[in-house]
Amino acid sequence: MKIDKKTPYGGIDISLDAIACVAQTAAKSCYGVVGLSRRNSVLDAAKEILSAEKIEEGIYVRKIGKEYEIDIYLCCAEGVKLPEILSQTQKRVAYDLEKAFGIGFKGINVYVTSVQEA
Numbered sequence: 001m002k003i004d005k006k007t008p009y010g011g012i013d014i015s016l017d018a019i020a021c022v023a024q025t026a027a028k029s030c031y032g033v034v035g036l037s038r039r040n041s042v043l044d045a046a047k048e049i050l051s052a053e054k055i056e057e058g059i060y061v062r063k064i065g066k067e068y069e070i071d072i073y074l075c076c077a078e079g080v081k082l083p084e085i086l087s088q089t090q091k092r093v094a095y096d097l098e099k100a101f102g103i104g105f106k107g108i109n110v111y112v113t114s115v116q117e118a
Contacts, residue, residue, distance in 0.1 A: 014103075016061045019070070020060075020061050022096055022100050023070055023072065023093050023096070023097060024036060024058070024059045025096070026089075026096040027059070027072050027089050027092070027093055027110075029092070030088050030092050031088065032076055032080035032084070032088075033075070033077070033089060034075045034076060034077050035058075035074075036059065036073060036074060036075065037058050037073050037074070037113045037114065038057075038058060038073065039060075039071075039113075058073045059071070059073075060072075060073075067106035068106060069105060069107045070097075071109045072109065072110045072111065073112075074111065074112050074113065075112075075113060075115070075116055076112050076114075076115050076116075077116065077117070078115050078116060082112060082115075085112075086112070090110050093108050093110075094108050
């Protein structure tokens with residue numbers, strides 16, 4: 001699956017893998033993020049196998065109608081305020097995706113799967 005974007009100079013095809021890669025780089029660069037992780041539950045694992053989502057180590061990009069949504073699963077540092085990490089990660093990913101591709105997203109959902117010592 002890909003995103004088709006039209007410009008005055010022609011068409012651009014953006015793969016969901018490219019979106020996941022940019023989102024992954026942006027999320028990893030945020031303060032308090034130790035790394036990214038996969039979803040944990042067995043139900044989510046079954047959905048992952050059966051769905052057409054593109055996955056790039058903890059980043060799940062999917063198309064819902066004509067809009068796109070991203071789920072980010074983080075491993076955060078101990079002793080840092082989680083709401084700040086989540087807010088900054090969401091803002092940074094949204095900014096980097098808008099800057100790189102010039103498109104908006106329906107939602108950028110950030111989840112914490114674990115907390116570890118940095």
